[in-house]
Amino acid sequence: MSAERLISALLAASMAASLALVGVYVLDLGGAPLEGSLLAVALGGVGAAIVVWAVTLMHAPPEVEERHEMPSPPDARGAAAEALDLEAVTRRRFLVRMLAGAGGLLAAALALPAFSLGPQPGRELFETGWRAGSRVVGGDGEPIRPDDLLEGAVRTVFPEGAVGRPDSPAMLIRLRPSDLHLPEDRQGRAYEGCVAYSKICTHAGCPVGLYRAEDRALICPCHQSTFDVTRGAVPVFGPAARRLPQLGLAIDADGYLVADADFDEPVGPSFWNLTHQGEPE
């Protein structure tokens, strides 16, 4: 086939595809696969045609062109420096300094509105929706009694009145009390084998949503940080270095699980002053 015929055929295919595209659109026969394929033929036909055209019908032999010197000739540089004549400006030293000062202060003044973009962190990173006496409720808002959970059961829970609050989800897990070996500083936080840990990973803040029953581990699906539920959610594998914060659990007069206080350390990813818990901001 001669090049000219090949090019004509490609262009004809493109035209046909374009017409078909119009038809598909108007008659609403669409769907991404058909539209994409027709569009590919319409575009590719023209593209292939002009590439073939360039390669076969434009007999352009290679040509050689001189490269020009990159640096300017010295006299041109001198002339440019003369025209620039910085000295004429800089010799007024006092004015130059004033100008720099005015420019700097103006820049600072203009940059300030950037602070409107967000509030100061304040205590926000240290606090969640949990309070002393907050009832532990499920995603449906219903309070939970310890006996609602079978041994080995896992639920995502919130403080009553703050269901769905992003910094407050916790994983409530019921284990056999004898399996629990909470560390010294977390003794007494379990209630009849029920433990509740923050669901926000201490590594990069993903919800620690996976529970592996065989070794009673909470696992973060984002980066595979793994926490031992029986030992106060101490990290046992992966990049997380901090334990998951733990709620102290108790029951109220009606027998429902409650928290005895907010988490006593920040939930979620670490930040530089997270140990400054008790300090005023």
Added chain:
Amino acid sequence: MILRWVDERLGMASWARSGLRKIFPDHWSFLLGEVALFCLVVLVLTGVFLTLFYVPDAALVEYDGPYAPLVGQEVSRAYASVLELSFEVKAGLVMRQVHHWAALVFVAAIVLHVMRVFFTGAFRRPREINWLVGIGLLLLALAMGITGYSLPDDLLSGTGLRVIYSVVIGIPLVGPYLGFLLFGGEFPTETIISRLFVFHIMLLPALLIGGVLVHLAILWRQKHTQFRVPGATERTVVGRPFWPSQVFKSTGLMLLTAAVLALMGGLLQINPVWTYGPFDATTVSAPAQPDWYVGWLDGALRLFPPIEFTLLGITIPSVFIPGVVIPGIAFAIMTLWPFIEPRLAGDREEHHVLDRPYDNALRASVGVAGLLAFVVLTIAGGNDVVALIFNVPVEAMTNILRVAFVAVPIVGFWVTWRICRELQRRTDAPDPRRPVVLRRTASGGFEEGGHER
């Protein structure tokens, strides 16, 4: 006629003549940058279309569209608008998918282009400035990718955004303040979607397109580098003129690039956000992988050992080193390489003729080691998936990759070094393909009579 009218007003005839006659060297690898440029064209065209339908609003509405599994669920208006665009707007889905594929190919083409420029030494004097502009464009392309990826407000991209937030607030001393300024408060915030939108469709594209123009203007001014073809010297450029052959080929390449992207967008489903579900800060899906060019950063977060310490009351979070320091060092070395290499090699000359990749063993070895580290981290970004494929525990996979991250680049450096030296030795030696004189002996055998003169 029109040309004359224009020239009478602008006087551009001689400029146009020299421009049309400008010589461009030919090599397939010079097209990688062009492919990136043409992806950008496709991105702008499809992106404008998407912008007309997308609603950057985090306010919750009840979904009542044609996608039955989500009917009645609370979703953000942003998410709902993406579903509407995908299911109800004619040609909306194909536009969305072409846009997403074009973004992936865009970054891939840029990365290949950077590799070509790096391994052939095209960044050397006088082209250091354009290397810096190019790195800036790469960073902008990544920022475009990340901001665009997050706009549908689905569960997967929301999780990605949350990881970014966590890395930002982990920066010592300034992190919490910076994070609250960028996100408008503690994650997740109402404002973040509309902010990402402003960055994705206005600020970043303006910088990106401006940068591309500067990149091309410098290329035009400095003329293209070229390989060691007959007639090419440091003082000349050998190739074909801009008009018509180069213009035809490049336009053809643009249309072919667009055609491939259209085919991908039509046939290959990508980012089906309706299956991920709307963003909800308290749930997550597994496995969760970002777009390919972010995988290495996520991989670094997964591999890094749990090191977190407090120094003088300042806690250095475990995400800080893999999330900020390691990428920072990687980009710093890349950015400064045109200034590092001359110091190490003592070569400060101008170069317009390209190196073959093995001509500079140090450069090639550093490049290969860096690439291998990138590959290992990218695999680590999918360590859970890889572990599943090979049926090994994810812990074992992570430990293997931790070792690989250190060992593979070192081995790669050494092997590349040896290969380069060997290739240099062989090309310095006489060409074995030179004709050899064979003499027929009396017994009917052959004996070698040395090289033909």
